[in-house]
Amino acid sequence: MPSLPEPAHVIADDTEALKVAAALAEEVRTGAAERDARRRLPRAELDRLSASGLLAITVPAGYGGAEVSAVTLAEVFRLLAAADASLAQIPQSHFVYVNVLRRQGTKAQQAFFFGEVLAGKRFGNAQSEAGTKHLQDIRTRLAPAADGSYSLTGVKHYSTGALFADWIPVLARAENDDLHVAYVPRDAPGLTVVDDWDGMGQRTTASGTVRLAAVPVPADRVVPHHLTFRRPQLHGAFAQLLHAAIDAGIASGALAEAVTFVRTKSRPWFESGFETAAEDPLLIQRFGELALQVRGAEALLSAAARAVDTAHGRLDEDTAAEASIAVAAAKVAAADAAVETGSSLFEVSGTRSALDALGLHRHWRDARTHTLHDPARWKVQHIGRYVLNGTKPPRHGLL
Secondary structure (H helix, E strand, O other): OOOOOOOOOOOOOHHHHHHHHHHHHHHHHOOHHHHHHHOOOOHHHHHHHHHHOHHHOOOOHHHOOOOOOHHHHHHHHHHHHHHOHHHHHOOHHHHHHHHHHHHHOOHHHHHHHHHHHHOOOOEOOEOOOOOOOOOOOOOOEEEEOOOOOEEEEEEEOOOOOHHHOOEEEEEEEOHHHOEEEEEEEOOOOOEEEEOOOOOOOOOOOOOOEEEEEEEEEOHHHEEOHHHHHHOOOOHHHHHHHHHHHHHHHHHHHHHHHHHHHHHHOOOOOHHHOOOOHHHOHHHHHHHHHHHHHHHHHHHHHHHHHHHHHHHHHOOOHHHHHHHHHHHHHHHHHHHHHHHHHHHHHHHHHOHHHHOHHHOOHHHHHHHHHHOOOOOHHHHHHHHHHHHHHOOOOOOOOOO
């Protein structure tokens, strides 16, 4: 099981969280392209993330955490993703499952696990399954044992963060098919993590397979996740906000790389009549268009995060719906910006930018891979129904 050589730093507030995130982003930016090219997993970088205290910034103040706003958390993810989208993706589930404990954990569960998180321990995830009828067709079973504990059996795919985790939250169905989350130690007997992720993008997330063969789970490590969706909730909005922040970060990172490349390496097209590519009015126009798209995505991300914060302070059907719709809008815009900017990087930079050794294609590959997480077209549908007919979005956890 991963462990830290010394206790993690404890971040005090939002201001410190942003300062630490900006500094860490600059550190991990160096070597990001090389890690991607070699598929070198970021173990050292993740240890620095843990030691920085960033993984504990959503722990409630009553348990010793900074309890930062959604606005701050989204910006932390955006900063990290602009530097290394794979590294930023790894802790997304960590924060989601910290949030599950905030919502449904008992006082004892919260005290224990929030203590683990403050110490720098990492949560992975084991939720998605392949080969089932659809995403919500969860077949992993949490079977009760005679002594009140459980036995966990199933196979999970796309288990981002599991390989590097101290704890792996597993989404499973118990009696009556109700969804639960079982928090399982990475070294639990019967649990195997397979590093078999071979996606074209997000190459170093190690989003592989988790196999569960009658894994023993004490009762006090199980949380009734199904209760989350029986009343107004922000589970989906919170999780999707972080995905939107990753996409917005990819877009801004790709734009920054394009700017640097055109300023320092691109040659002007001979018909332009200018000495440098940066003076070409057609390139200037295109950079303006891309900047508008990236700025728009960032603005919608900020607005969505504020809506989540508002709903968190006064949660009801209306505020929850508004937060979900705001996050859906941000996710659609950020996904479009990430894919468009990652592709247009080559259009504005020229032939040399396509050299494999430069690794500039990682931005587009990361964007194209990450934006497949869930279809934007359904978010547009829910936005349209909400705007036109006042139909509130469903409570299925992906909005």
